[in-house]
Amino acid sequence: MNKNNIKLGLFVISGLILMMAVFFYIGSGSGIFTSKFELRAKFKNSNGLREGSNVLFSGMQAGSVKSVKLSERDDIEVIMLIDKDIAKHIDNSAKASIGTEGIIGNAVVNILPYGKPGRPVQEKEYLTADTKPGVDEILNTLSASNNNIHDISKSLKNTVHKIDSSQILKLINDKAFAENLKLSILKIRQSTENIENLSSTAEAIITSTRQGKGATGLLLANKDFESQLKQTFNNVNAASNNLNTVSNELITVGKNLQTFSKNIENGKGPVNALITDTVLTKNINNSLYNIEKGTEGFNQNMEALKHNFLFRGYFRKQEKKKRETEKQNLQR
Numbered sequence: 001m002n003k004n005n006i007k008l009g010l011f012v013i014s015g016l017i018l019m020m021a022v023f024f025y026i027g028s029g030s031g032i033f034t035s036k037f038e039l040r041a042k043f044k045n046s047n048g049l050r051e052g053s054n055v056l057f058s059g060m061q062a063g064s065v066k067s068v069k070l071s072e073r074d075d076i077e078v079i080m081l082i083d084k085d086i087a088k089h090i091d092n093s094a095k096a097s098i099g100t101e102g103i104i105g106n107a108v109v110n111i112l113p114y115g116k117p118g119r120p121v122q123e124k125e126y127l128t129a130d131t132k133p134g135v136d137e138i139l140n141t142l143s144a145s146n147n148n149i150h151d152i153s154k155s156l157k158n159t160v161h162k163i164d165s166s167q168i169l170k171l172i173n174d175k176a177f178a179e180n181l182k183l184s185i186l187k188i189r190q191s192t193e194n195i196e197n198l199s200s201t202a203e204a205i206i207t208s209t210r211q212g213k214g215a216t217g218l219l220l221a222n223k224d225f226e227s228q229l230k231q232t233f234n235n236v237n238a239a240s241n242n243l244n245t246v247s248n249e250l251i252t253v254g255k256n257l258q259t260f261s262k263n264i265e266n267g268k269g270p271v272n273a274l275i276t277d278t279v280l281t282k283n284i285n286n287s288l289y290n291i292e293k294g295t296e297g298f299n300q301n302m303e304a305l306k307h308n309f310l311f312r313g314y315f316r317k318q319e320k321k322k323r324e325t326e327k328q329n330l331q332r
Contacts, residue, residue, distance in 0.1 A: 036063065037087035041096040041109070041127045042075040049098050049107040055080045057111045062086045065109060080109060093118040095130035 043049075046068055055063040063082040071077040082090070095114045100107055111127065121127070 035084045036081040037084045038066070038124050039080045039082055039087070039090070039096075039111075039121060039127055040124060041078050041080070041129050042071060043078060043098060043129050044075065044131060045098075046076045046078075047098045047100075047107055049076075049078065049109065053107055053109065054101070055082060055109045055111065057082070057086055057090060058113070059110075060086070062111065078109065088120060090121050091118040092121050092125065092127075094121070094127055096127040097130040 049065060049068055051065055051067055053065040054061060055065060063080055063086070066079040066081050068076060068078050078096075080096075090111060091113070093113065093115045094111050096109055096111050098107055099110045112130075114128075114130075
């Protein structure tokens with residue numbers, strides 16, 4: 001009887017020791033028997049967070065949620081109990097956010113370092129809340145995106161159907177159209193190359209002209225040509241003046257001859273004396289000689305102008321008009 005009591009007592013004591021060990025193990029895992037450090041945070045939405053939910057610091061188990069309640073400003077105030085060994089690693093720049101364990105797991109509080117390290121947090125200090133979209137918001141966003149994709153696919157389907165039934169597809173499948181398009185593109189390319197060659201040639205001509213090369217450049221860059229051109233215009237002006245002088249002299253001589261002829265017809269004046277006067281005869285001969293020389297000089301100047309490249313085109317046009325006029329007169 002005594003042995004049975006001893007065995008029973010040993011069994012009960014062993015059970016109590018085992019139970020205490022289990023409780024201690026569970027309590028150490030949940031932080032029941034460890035010293036706590038209280039931190040707080042305010043959120044706009046609890047997202048299913050409740051008392052006893054886990055608190056993670058950088059993904060590690062750091063404590064649990066003590067309470068979740070409404071504050072005076074309709075914010076959700078969350079009081080957390082953090083292990084002191086972990087709390088000393090949390091600074092005041094850290095941010096708290098409400099997340100989930102996995103995709104559709106229980107709600108948890110995540111505490112993450114943010115920005116530059118600050119001072120260590122103090123007891124009952126409020127952490128900055130980092131609001132992140134919850135599962136409902138993500139699902140709503142996905143639903144809206146799905147609707148947009150549906151609308152886009154529907155519009156794309158209609159567009160493809162229109163293209164399939166339009167003339168554009170027929171043109172694309174038409175071999176003759178493809179060949180004509182190739183030829184058109186080839187001609188455009190050839191025209192572009194010709195324009196580029198023409199541009200290069202024009203640029204080379206302009207460069208040569210500026211450098212005084214070639215006939216055009218020589219004419220533009222040669223200062224002697226400029227003086228010769230001025231001299232030519234001066235000669236033309238001189239010839240014109242000589243022509244006016246000769247014309248005036250001819251008019252005067254004509255008037256004198258007319259008067260002289262009238263005097264002879266009327267028998268007036270010393271006709272015999274004039275006829276026999278050698279001095280007058282000599283003057284008349286000199287006048288006729290000067291008229292002949294002036295006419296010859298004018299003809300030479302006109303002939304030189306005909307061969308000058310500046311007036312050559314003009315005289316050719318005059319000769320052409322003259323021949324056309326004679327031809328018309330002959331036809332009449």
